[in-house]
Amino acid sequence: MARLSLDNVTKSFANFDAVKDVSIDVADGEFLAVLGPSGCGKTTLLRLVAGFEKVTSGEIRIGNEVVSGKGGSVAPEKRRVGIVFQNYALWPHMTVAENIGYSLKVAKLDKAVARRKVEDALALVNLQGLGERRPANLSGGQRQRVALARCLVAAPSLVLFDEPLANLDVHL
Numbered sequence: 300m301a302r303l304s305l306d307n308v309t310k311s312f313a314n315f316d317a318v319k320d321v322s323i324d325v326a327d328g329e330f331l332a333v334l335g336p337s338g339c340g341k342t343t344l345l346r347l348v349a350g351f352e353k354v355t356s357g358e359i360r361i362g363n364e365v366v367s368g369k370g371g372s373v374a375p376e377k378r379r380v381g382i383v384f385q386n387y388a389l390w391p392h393m394t395v396a397e398n399i400g401y402s403l404k405v406a407k408l409d410k411a412v413a414r415r416k417v418e419d420a421l422a423l424v425n426l427q428g429l430g431e432r433r434p435a436n437l438s439g440g441q442r443q444r445v446a447l448a449r450c451l452v453a454a455p456s457l458v459l460f461d462e463p464l465a466n467l468d469v470h471l
Contacts, residue, residue: 301327301361301362301379301456301457302324302325302326302327302360302361302362302363303323303324303325303331303348303359303360303361303457304323304324304325304358304359304360305321305322305323305324305344305347305348305357305358305359305360306322306357306358306359306360307320307321307322307356307357307358308320308321308322308344308347308354308356308357308358308359309321309354309355309356309357310340310343310344310347310352310353310354310355311355317340317343318340318343318344318347319340320357321340321344321357341461342385342461345382345459345461347359347367348361348380348457348459349375349378349380349382349459350366350367350372350373350374350375350378350380351375353367353372354367354368354372361378361379361380361456361457362456366378378457379455379456379457380455380456380457380458380459381450381451381453381455381457381458381459382450382458382459382460382461383443383446383447383450383458383459383460383461383463384446384461385461385462387434387442387443387445387446388446389434389442389445389446389449390434391433391434391435392433393433393434394430394431394432394433395421395426395429395430395431395432395433395434395437395445396417396421396430396431398434398445398449399417399420399421399430399445399448399449399452400413400414400416400417400452401449402449402452402453403416403417403452403453406453416452417430417448417452418430419452420448420449420451420452421448423448423451424444424445424447424448425444426441426444426445426448429441443463
C-alpha cells in the first residue's frame with residue numbers, strides 16, 4: 300500500500316469546518332484507524348483522500364504525488380484508491396460477480412482474466428459460489444464482503460474503509 304500524507308488539511312462547508320488542520324503521516328504498508336464520535340469528520344476525511352471532496356486548504360499526498368492541494372486535485376479514478384463505503388454502494392440490478400468485476404469491465408480487462416480475478420476475490424472474502432446472487436439475497440455481512448472484494452479486485456495502492464466492521468459477524 301502507498302504512503303499517505305495529509306498536511307494541515309481543512310474542509311469547510313459554508314461557515315462550518317468539517318475537518319480542520321488535520322495532519323497525518325501513514326507509512327507504506329501501515330494500518331491506521333481513525334476513531335471519533337458521530338459527526339466528527341471521519342467520513343469527510345476519507346472522502347477527501349479518495350478525491351470525492353476537494354480540500355479547502357492543506358495538501359494530500361499518496362506516495363510521492365500531491366493528489367489534492369493548491370495546484371488542484373487529481374480525479375478520484377486516477378488516484379488508485381479503493382474505498383469500502385459504510386452503506387456498501389452495491390448495484391442491486393447486478394449480480395455479486397458483476398458488482399465485484401465492474402471496475403475490471405470499465406478497464407476493459409480480458410473477460411477470462413477478469414472472471415478469474417473475480418473468482419479469486421470471492422474466495423478471498425469466503426463467498427465462493429455466491430457470484431450469481433443479487434445483493435438483496437445476501438446478509439449485511441455478506442454484502443460488506445462483496446464491497447470489500449469489489450475494492451480489492453482492482454489492486455488499489457491505498458484502501459479506505461468507512462465503518463469496516465459494522466456488519467461483519469464476530470468470527471469474521
